Amino acid sequence: MTHPVDVHVGKRVRHRRWLIGMTQQQLAERVGIKFQQIQKYETGANRISASRLWDIADALEVPVSFFFEGLQETPADESANADTATVPADLLGDKEALDLVRSYYAIPENQRRRLFELARVLSDVA
Known part of the structure; x- marks a missing residue:
C-alpha cells in the first residue's frame, strides 16, 4: 500500500519534471536509473531514498524541500484562505x-x- 507522503513527493517530482519539459527518460538518465523507476517514484509505488531524492532535486534544479511543500495543508487550512478556496487542490496535476x-x-x-x-x-x- 502506498503512503500518502510517497504519493505527494512523487506528484511533486512529476509536476516539476512536466513544468520544465523533461521526460521520464531524461530524468532517469540524469539520475542514473531506468525510466521505469521514475514511473514508480511518480506514482508513489516506490519510496524515494534520501540520496536519490537529493539527486532528483539536483537534476530538476530545486531544493529537496520543494518535494514536501504543501504536505501539511489540510482542506480546512485551504478553506480558511479565500484565495486558495477557488483554486483546485492539485492544480499542478x-x-x-x-x-x-x-x-x-x-x-x-x-x-x-x-x-x-x-x-x-x-x-x-x-
Whole structure:
C-alpha cells in the first residue's frame, strides 16, 4: 500500500519534471536509473531514498524541500484562505494548467507583466 507522503513527493517530482519539459527518460538518465523507476517514484509505488531524492532535486534544479511543500495543508487550512478556496487542490496535476504556466513563462517579461495585470483585472471583475 502506498503512503500518502510517497504519493505527494512523487506528484511533486512529476509536476516539476512536466513544468520544465523533461521526460521520464531524461530524468532517469540524469539520475542514473531506468525510466521505469521514475514511473514508480511518480506514482508513489516506490519510496524515494534520501540520496536519490537529493539527486532528483539536483537534476530538476530545486531544493529537496520543494518535494514536501504543501504536505501539511489540510482542506480546512485551504478553506480558511479565500484565495486558495477557488483554486483546485492539485492544480499542478492538471496538464492544461501546466501547459498554461509553461506558455506564460515563454512570453517576454514585459508582455508577461501586462498579461498578468490583465488577468488580475479580469479576476477582480468576476
